[in-house]
Amino acid sequence: MTQAPTPTADTVRRLARSLLKDSGKGGDGGGAQSAAGPDVRPVAAGAEPATWWVGTRHVLRLAPDREASVRRRRELRLRDLVRPHVPVALPSTVARGEWAPGLLCVLDTRLAGGTAEEHRVSAVGETDLAGLLTGLREVPVRQAETLGVPRVPPRSLEALRRAAEESAGRLAEADEFDPDRLSRLTQPAAVQLAAQPGTAVLVHHALTGGHLVVSADGRVRGVLGWDAAVVGDPAEDIAGLALAVGAPAAVRAATLAGYGARPCLRGLWLARCDSVHHLAEALTGRTAPPPVLRARLRRAWEPIMLERVTDLGGGDEAP
Template sequence: MTQAPTPTADTVRRLVRSLLGERAEDDVRPVAPGAGPATWWVGDRHVLRLAPDRGAAVRQRRELRLRELVRPYVSVAVPTSVAHGEWAPGLTYTLDAGVPAGPGEGHDVSALGEADLAAMLAGLREVPVRQAETLGVPRSAPRTLETLRQSAERAVRHLAEADEFDAARPERLTRAATAQLGVQPGAPVLVHHGLAGEHLVVGADGRVRGVLGWTEAVLGDPAEDIAALALCVGSPAAVRAATLAGYGARPCLRGLWLARCDALVHLAEALAGRSAEPVSVPPLLPPLLPPLLPPLLRTRLRRAWEPILLERVTELREDGTDDTPP
């Protein structure tokens, strides 16, 4: 198998000049030191993303088509490709226009920003599943909350010993609750599957301006996007946005507990030195100082465990309905 060439600054400049001609800027630089040689800033207005292998090329081709499918359904900006093609045999590139603003974890989301998130979640639910499947978007089975609960309980013990978490907190995910918060029968929806702060573009006014990073989108459980928002903007804001989008108590609470369990497990793994994934850097945002992993995970843990009124006033019935006061 032929090894893919390693892109350099000269590689990027030559490619950009062939695409933009006299408008091309010579200022090219990697988005971040940890991002590898595949994502480059071109001036301050464009980002060039180079697929490093055939698998990434397949996902990038799918992402380009998916963004066009999603765009009419969501009110926030979706990245636009100025040019795309192959930078090496079988390896694709896309030159995207940058989305101005900052990462979601850099600004608080305002009430209007929550409405933006609600419109996005509602729009994703309206994307035709059959069309997404035709583009190659895979289906993803819902996670088993009971398995995650057991992992979270082990993480709580380690975090309590390290004085990172109060094991006596009143909120607790019980075995009975995991059964009630299982996924209800119904058609899957398009799930972004990566609504972390690096993929939410938030303005200084708290409005959500855009959503990046559609490579990992799947057809599956919408509670995953609610969970990701809880880690990024806090549980109250995430649940309010999901409620505005038309989701009932069950998927909102399921998303809440997915986020809480994930936050516990990820922080425990990071403190134990077993974290496999570094914090990613936004592909369409200016380079950031690389954050320390445990502090960021502590922030996400705090956000996920913010109390919400919904879990105190909701009674989930066995028939799958929600007995929630208005």
């Protein structure tokens, strides 16, 4: 496999200038301009950044390999399929090309706002999230699969529970987590919270805080990161929201979207098991775990009223 070149500010600037010219927008990067092209800077720190701000109005994404290029091409088509069904904005593509042989680059519009890591989602923002979950359920699954969106089976909550118990022990040794909290998820409860047949929908599958565009007033204005989408268990997106905005807000949004107790609690426990496991994995490394992992664990384990009042043995009307 050919090694992709390392992107630099100069090469990204020249590439962005070319894409803007091809799109008919000329030098309209919306920021400082130079003879070489618009102002560019990496979105996040990294040795080989793959996402760059271009001026103040655009984002340039560089696929690092051919597999990522395939996912990105699928994402562009999927966004057009999803857009009419959801109440929040999705990025629009201004231009595309190759930044290295066989490697896709995409210049997108930049959605105005911060992230869910920067701004707390308000009560009205929770209705935006509910609209997102509702819209995803309305996207025709067959059309999504025609675009190449893969269908994935639901994860085993019992397997996650066992792995989380082991991880919780390591966190307890590091004084990071009380493993007794996991005792609420018993083996019978994990079985009762298994995904129900016939409930597969389009799942964003990456509803992290960084992919939620949130305004200063707490409204959810847009959603990024659609290249990880799958057809599968809707509880995965409820879990993603629990990690990103907190368990109570995630469950309220899912309830507003029409999901019953079972998928809400399944999503809650997917998030809790994941948060324990991911922090424990990070603690085994040589460097301190990123603060975001502790924040996700804290959000996922926020108490919710639903788990106190729901009798899982009595059945559920959840879709």
